[in-house]
Amino acid sequence: MNVQFKNAKILKTRDDHGFEIVDGELWVKGNEIFYIGDGKDAEHTDCQDPIVWENPIDCEGNLLIPGFKNAHTHTPMTFLRSYADDMPLQDWLTKQVFPKEAQLTKEDVYWLDILGVMEYLTSGITSNFDMYLFPVENAKAFRDCGFRSVQTSGINNFSYSVKEVEEHYLAINEMGELNSFILGFHAEYTTSKEIMQGIGELAHKYKSPVFLHNAETKREVAECKERWGMTPTALTDALDLYRFGGGGYHMVHMEEADFEIMKKRNLFAVTNPCSNLKLASGIAPIKRYLDENIPLAIGTDGPASNNALDFFREMYLMTALAKVREEDASCVPAEEVLYAATAGGAHAMNLTDCDRLAVGKKADLVMIDLNQPNMQPENNLVKNLVYSGSKSNVKLTMVNGQILYKDHQFRIGFDPKEIYDRANAIISRMN
């Protein structure tokens, strides 16, 4: 499909993490951005193929932005939304989450993923970095919706072997342009040294980054230090897991030496502010990461611990929580948040072709409705997005050149009502 967006405001990302907004047109040819400009200089007679353009989309002055990259999630946990809230973390995990997850089938995971994709699209999220059981089924569900997805492994002492992870790595990286796989494991506190070393060997063999849950809770870090005499960051670095980079999800409770390792290895901190609040884990040191030039990305975490998949809420909290943590209303400016939500996430997920709106980049983009009261007046559109933006402003979400969501309607090939019924049936069926 070839699409011409006309009469748009277009958000352009600068390398210094700033943004510029230009008025004009953005044309999508196939799955790529083909042209950005005022439309007058666009002859393009040099093309080999004659281009067939669809009816142009009049953006009515609305804003095109790069899609949000949800850099940490467990999508199929949609079935546990509002199932077990307002409980202590250990009870939540051991009495509610684990016993229900044990009853999930591959087919369940597929349908629960579709529900998650729908929610992502309503929030302007165009790709996810997903860790869950049945990674191949996950990858297929996302692909079947036309959604871009990166899987990582949640291998631990109770699920999967290193050999199976290698199979997932190879299978998913072969699946096609919408799917990829980056190595990882669940977390230090659930995973033996042997498994971590096995993942390290795969990382060296395939030159892959490695990601894991890291420093989510104080207790996790304290117990790791008791076991190994060092933090999870130091331990995983000592095991030589980061030769090709990677990073951690959550990254709340860091020690001084951890920042040095992150800088040395160019590790990403993927922050999950809503989940860290709801599970009472803490507030991540975002200002420090920025001060150290440690790259940042944002994730929703799974819908059982959030409970939404709403990037506007995450963006707001990334900066607002930093402000109250540091007692400094000036820290973590909106521009850094929007950069992390778009380019930062893309870089963490090795989706460098999806990081910004520019010619030759993949057409993963969102139209933001500015003609709503929360976007007015237009004093500063980037700050409006981060501080007052809402899912209600998402007018269109395009992934890989395909419009998957427009004017509150999904175009993913599934009937929403059927997906809701399936999700309700899955949780109702369980003991």
Add this chain to the structure above:
Amino acid sequence: MNVQFKNAKILKTRDDHGFEIVDGELWVKGNEIFYIGDGKDAEHTDCQDPIVWENPIDCEGNLLIPGFKNAHTHTPMTFLRSYADDMPLQDWLTKQVFPKEAQLTKEDVYWLDILGVMEYLTSGITSNFDMYLFPVENAKAFRDCGFRSVQTSGINNFSYSVKEVEEHYLAINEMGELNSFILGFHAEYTTSKEIMQGIGELAHKYKSPVFLHNAETKREVAECKERWGMTPTALTDALDLYRFGGGGYHMVHMEEADFEIMKKRNLFAVTNPCSNLKLASGIAPIKRYLDENIPLAIGTDGPASNNALDFFREMYLMTALAKVREEDASCVPAEEVLYAATAGGAHAMNLTDCDRLAVGKKADLVMIDLNQPNMQPENNLVKNLVYSGSKSNVKLTMVNGQILYKDHQFRIGFDPKEIYDRANAIISRMN
């Protein structure tokens, strides 16, 4: 207008702060709820007037809830949205907010209020408790939209006299069923003892509660103690301001004795979680308020310090911030949040007829679209509302029996485009 909502789920509020959901019909006659039930027992032949029913509204199984009560805001500050973010609080106030506010006219305030009302309606907010300059113009703007509004005074050493506050009190309480006025003043740190005493005399004369900004920042409390040897709560109680109740906005930095005063005087704590984060003020002790049975309400604060007027974000943060503050994922359950957002706010604002969905109560209500992915599965609709709800779920907002917002369209008698243009013109005009 008489409206029959059919095929609805109806949220009923219990006195113990819990909720029940019943399937059925809710009928609105004039500005009141006339009937809730399954529709079969509703003959109503005993009515004097024959009732003319509009075409019924098929709710398609969606959820009717009482409207949210925004119990602290400065609505006309919409013009400063995203104007001065990511700055230290003192610079924000003295270099940006005050110089711009000094240039506002009565007419400006009127139009900026309309923009605020539009945003309230998109978020399911059906009334506000507003403190700002030109309270009579404020009251008129809200009334002209059909919106229910309670004004309070922001009198301080620089604006208004006690005599003028009395005039506002009398004028606005005479304006009609949508408007009322409750006594108040800006804050201890901006207001002389003489003015506070003057407000106290009015409170005694008119048997009115008194509200003020209280304990928003550590510095405010410390400086009050330097000046008066006691906290703002203790000082205002010593001045006998709370003989007829009242409460404080923000209420973040409390001392032990303050809780006792609040219980003795039945004072409301109106919490403003987003603003307290963004201005780096702190996290309020919500769990303690609940433990002490101190009544709670929620406010957005003004759009310059938030920057949205989004009750879903406030509700989420009321509980999520408490969880991280107390390091306890079980504290401040969703039910208490929804109670504060609806009944709690109504009681704080002396809108006891608007606190819940019940026969004889005012028809201030919201239809929540459950047929969206963030509301599925339906494991627990109250928790869905608080933990994953969004403005995008607001399908209809009714105030005083009138539908003011439905399917993304406003019915307030103003053209949205004109309101946006006026708001942009106001800020553009200023030095």
